[in-house]
């Protein structure tokens with residue numbers, strides 16, 4: 001398959017140090033007004049794996065992702081991304097972020113959108129063809145983005161995030177509203193990217209998507225309830241499913 005990594009693929013991993021993780025969060029607190037939205041979070045995201053950020057609506061998933069990509073100020077603690085402080089200028093191309101809202105221009109075709117964003121991030125236009133193949137949008141290449149289906153629109157947003165050859169992809173609920181077939185094919189793309197060495201952090205509140213992740217981080221009320229592989233979390237909670245594990249672990253926390 002097409003590769004999104006390049007000869008400098010391990011540049012960040014190497015410079016981050018052999019024991020470093022892709023994301024290192026230490027005692028992170030984010031306060032809005034008088035309310036702590038993230039409460040002294042300490043967590044790690046391993047290189048080259050898919051980590052699922054799971055939690056109910058309002059748990060703080062988007063806020064945490066915004067801190068990681070460097071667009072949300074934090075109150076206390078520290079966050080290092082690919083060995084640099086979150087938001088550092090040299091991370092601009094290395095980190096791709098797909099928000100819940102589609103980031104494409106409805107009145108431009110898919111290719112025109114990609115050409116436009118390719119110029120912004122100073123990426124070779126020839127890469128557009130490769131990315132269209134990767135996200136399976138070749139057939140829609142000349143279709144106006146405003147006429148795409150929900151799943152195609154998600155893929156178009158993902159395509160834009162891939163332009164800068166990110167080493168880390170942060171995806172905020174990328175499969176929300178998609179039918180099971182589209183969800184499955186999007187997850188296949190995520191696994192292809194991880195196989196190419198990309199680190200993915202994917203938020204969801206759909207518990208059955210947890211089984212598609214290598215690692216999980218369970219977030220509730222701005223705190224990490226538990227982190228580990230699905231098997232580890234199920235064993236820890238003596239639960240048959242991640243959903244049950246989440247409920248058990250949430251119940252065990254005051």
Ligand SMILES: Nc1ncnc2c1ncn2[C@@H]1O[C@H](COP(=O)(O)OP(=O)(O)OP(=O)(O)O)[C@@H](O)[C@H]1O
Nearest residue numbers: 032033037055056057058059060061062063064205
């Ligand atoms: N700018 C802000 N000012 C005040 N409160 C905020 C702000 N942004 C988020 N919040 C609050 O922080 C909490 C966490 O929000 P966040 O969007 O991070 O949750 P989430 O887990 O991503 O939820 P969802 O799954 O519904 O997207 C919510 O209670 C939200 O209302």
